[in-house]
Amino acid sequence: MSKRPDVSIVLLTWNRRAYLERGLPDLYAKVSRELSHEIIIMDNASSDGTLELVRQYEGNSETRVISNPKNIKLKGYNKLFGLCKGKVIIEIDDDVIEYPQDFDKILCESLDVFPEYGYVALDTVKNEKTDGGWPGWGDDSRNTIRSGIVMTEGPAKGYCAAFRRRDYRLIRPFTFFFKFSLSRPQDYVISGLIRRILFKKTGILEGVKCLHACGPLYAKEFGRVDFDMKKMAESDCKERIHLYQKALANGEIYTP
Numbered sequence: 001m002s003k004r005p006d007v008s009i010v011l012l013t014w015n016r017r018a019y020l021e022r023g024l025p026d027l028y029a030k031v032s033r034e035l036s037h038e039i040i041i042m043d044n045a046s047s048d049g050t051l052e053l054v055r056q057y058e059g060n061s062e063t064r065v066i067s068n069p070k071n072i073k074l075k076g077y078n079k080l081f082g083l084c085k086g087k088v089i090i091e092i093d094d095d096v097i098e099y100p101q102d103f104d105k106i107l108c109e110s111l112d113v114f115p116e117y118g119y120v121a122l123d124t125v126k127n128e129k130t131d132g133g134w135p136g137w138g139d140d141s142r143n144t145i146r147s148g149i150v151m152t153e154g155p156a157k158g159y160c161a162a163f164r165r166r167d168y169r170l171i172r173p174f175t176f177f178f179k180f181s182l183s184r185p186q187d188y189v190i191s192g193l194i195r196r197i198l199f200k201k202t203g204i205l206e207g208v209k210c211l212h213a214c215g216p217l218y219a220k221e222f223g224r225v226d227f228d229m230k231k232m233a234e235s236d237c238k239e240r241i242h243l244y245q246k247a248l249a250n251g252e253i254y255t256p
Contacts, residue, residue: 119200
């Protein structure tokens with residue numbers, strides 16, 4: 001792609017084929033036709049057919065697939081963000097399975113309308129299986145409305161979030177001082193650096209929702225409970241395993 005795209009969409013994945021079979025078709029259907037894109041998907045040495053699935057999208061001129069010979073875990077995000085050429089970077093979790101129409105355009109417009117914000121995430125669907133990974137504030141005093149966009153100031157997670165590439169380039173040297181992990185993931189680090197170094201706000205687009213299928217009940221639906229348990233056991237979040245098991249046994253919502 002010779003011309004710099006408007007948006008770079010990045011997705012890091014590992015053994016999430018069942019989720020991506022639903023999520024990727026919806027992503028490609030919901031991106032705005034008014035913007036130019038590059039979509040970069042990195043597979044972390046999956047063994048469940050994830051790589052074979054994402055390879056099917058390489059025929060799309062906007063899409064590039066990167067296959068890591070071994071699982072480099074969340075370190076892949078530094079590589080992905082460094083490859084981006086778009087004016088705005090949108091990071092997407094591999095367990096997001098539904099998107100609002102033109103979600104990328106909405107995220108870009110929110111950064112234009114709210115220049116004091118440096119990191120903005122979509123709201124999430126909350127249903128009988130998940131709280132979406134973000135319970136919400138429930139406090140209208142945090143809301144600001146401009147041009148019909150409702151911004152809720154507060155911490156923002158990276159299940160589907162946007163930040164300016166120029167801002168990332170300013171904080172990128174500092175990201176290498178952090179080891180990304182389940183307890184300190186890339187969104188926590190990036191949004192925190194944007195606040196502390198660039199003095200910009202972070203927030204949620206109230207009412208603009210994606211379906212982030214996180215938690216044990218969706219894992220059960222997609223046959224990924226053992227995968228989640230193994231990931232927690234090998235991480236710095238071992239203490240969450242019993243809470244996850246309890247929620248699964250009781251049919252309760254829990255975000256590990």
